[in-house]
Amino acid sequence: MVNEKIEQALKILKEKDVDMWLTFTRETASTPDPTLELILGTHVVWPSAFILTRSGRKTAIVGSLDAQNIRDHADYEVIGYVDSVKEPLLEILEKEDPKRIALNFSTNDTMADGMTHGMYLILEEYLKGTGYENRLESSEALVAALRGRKSPAEIERIRKAIMETLRIFDEVTQFVKTGHSEQDVQAYIRERMEERGLTAAWDPEQCPAVFTGPESAGAHAGPTKRKIEPGHIMNVDFGVRVEGYVSDLQRTWYFLRPGEAEAPQAVQKGFQTIRDAIRAAAGALKPGVPGWEVDHVARQYILDAGYGEYPHALGHQVGRMAHDGSGLLCPKWDRYKNLPYSKVEAGQVFTLEPRLTVEGHGVATIEEIAVVTETGCEFLSDTQESLILIG
């Protein structure tokens, strides 16, 4: 998989007309660069430079103790040093004389922003007076293409992670009842994961995240001792990692009150609004459309139905990480930088996850996953079409 992505990176360099892609990093166990997962698949300890060029060069300059491990993991020409990465790096720069050097930093995209500021200062010092310091630019367009355009093999792994997740959601439906706490549901899901040797797609404290009732936390929070009561909406945000690739899905349950045969109108309307907002957004998701337009379709749908707008993006990419960076389906808010303007491409895999609050009951939210095709998109997840009723 790593060598396949390296070859893809070389093609992207040509397409984007960039001469050199330099990933400059160190101690990646504690300060990882997300791109190294794609183009290396292991860690380095000492300051290291991974160099890919338009001319097809693949060179890794690494500490001598790291050299063998790099050779074992990926198809680089490996240069091991003892004293400093500087001299071999300058030598290659002089030899290749790149006009455009894409470096591993980005204000916009976390996945392209793996270089620490300290490493930037070190590189700046190395390059002072060489002229190359003026040829540096962000590698965000390269990273977005490399990370975003999934190969069929990558999509297959995501699909497997989705299937495992949906299976556990079905088991939750069999298990859950009023009186259980959010933590009980979490514990049940953890047992199913352990049985199957599955690991969480993100921080295990919040994966699964479980929210029940009108008082539940917004999102990004761990399950509490809060108990599920009749009349509650419960939702679970959960994903697993399979062969290095993850899922990220949400489902919504409703707990019937005595005498109820279905959810109250308000809960049904809330759920259906979310479901249909996702349908509408999926209709707009296709190559060439800027991310904010897809977000806008769902956001406006929910506003038109009389609800407040969700305080986050409609969807993010999924891949090796649950938040796989680059293009985002998000509003034009400051914190999203230039991401709303990035155009959707075929091969990208997105979540669609609007939310709204149903007063007195809880939060209605569904999260589906879709892959962008040449002409539109296809859901990778079996979509949730109706509330799951318990009780």
Add this chain to the structure above:
Amino acid sequence: MVNEKIEQALKILKEKDVDMWLTFTRETASTPDPTLELILGTHVVWPSAFILTRSGRKTAIVGSLDAQNIRDHADYEVIGYVDSVKEPLLEILEKEDPKRIALNFSTNDTMADGMTHGMYLILEEYLKGTGYENRLESSEALVAALRGRKSPAEIERIRKAIMETLRIFDEVTQFVKTGHSEQDVQAYIRERMEERGLTAAWDPEQCPAVFTGPESAGAHAGPTKRKIEPGHIMNVDFGVRVEGYVSDLQRTWYFLRPGEAEAPQAVQKGFQTIRDAIRAAAGALKPGVPGWEVDHVARQYILDAGYGEYPHALGHQVGRMAHDGSGLLCPKWDRYKNLPYSKVEAGQVFTLEPRLTVEGHGVATIEEIAVVTETGCEFLSDTQESLILIG
């Protein structure tokens, strides 16, 4: 533990005469700041500012969806935002008007270099024209003190991780014989870890690392199919994580050839040289001594005995990470930046791990762990005093 470290951080601000400690970060699941393990203990998604001041202020400005999770983990005044971290951050800067602002970047110390370059550019843009952009400095001295000075509770956790590791080394001695491959030894250790629910102290591909014979890889490499033969030196580099703290130890075994009752003189001399170099270095390890001096003692001892010098530092700190950053016992090489000059402090926990090659047999190396006391140091590990003989 987190709130204890936050209080320690407030004291260090006073000691170092710094007004504000700003940790500026985002998406810490993919680009973590190592300091957040100490002062937060969970992840954030949106751009976030963790602010500690000399006046005792503890404020976290985080995305609204992250707010509850932060409240659940640490004792901060939490400000949740929807649009941008900028306004609340500027408001606090204006109110506190800090003269010295320590920021989470460092050219010298990875553990203090958690801010990405993209995040630095964003902050620079926020601060442009406020005057605060000229008051920024590296937080490396603060991080070194906070991470380095372990509390008794932290040392106790490291000690537990050491005990588990030494126990597994003893089991390896019972298990291992010629004909086993490096990967067989790795598999055996993994089984013992799994039995006890222990996780690896670093990248599981290389933890344990196993090296046998004269052709073995240098270090930082995963075990191979290479088989242990009579006359081989084998060493294992291994550590486990217990309650968030790790060990990092190495031991050396020798495999007797037919007719041998002990290791050949050359192997014995190599082993004893390493053992005694560690003893000599431990004698020099005490508060106030710059790290390079301690390294120099062991390095010179090995050179004087007629061996080549080891191509790495004598020792690094151990704590939440196997490479716990800040002060290092290392030579004055470019790649170590200013770390050789950093002075040893009481409460720091160091490895001591010189190595040398015994031609035709393999690499002799021991790694012990010692805590610095007010007057010297104490080993936390039972030291290896003689070669472990097998066969």
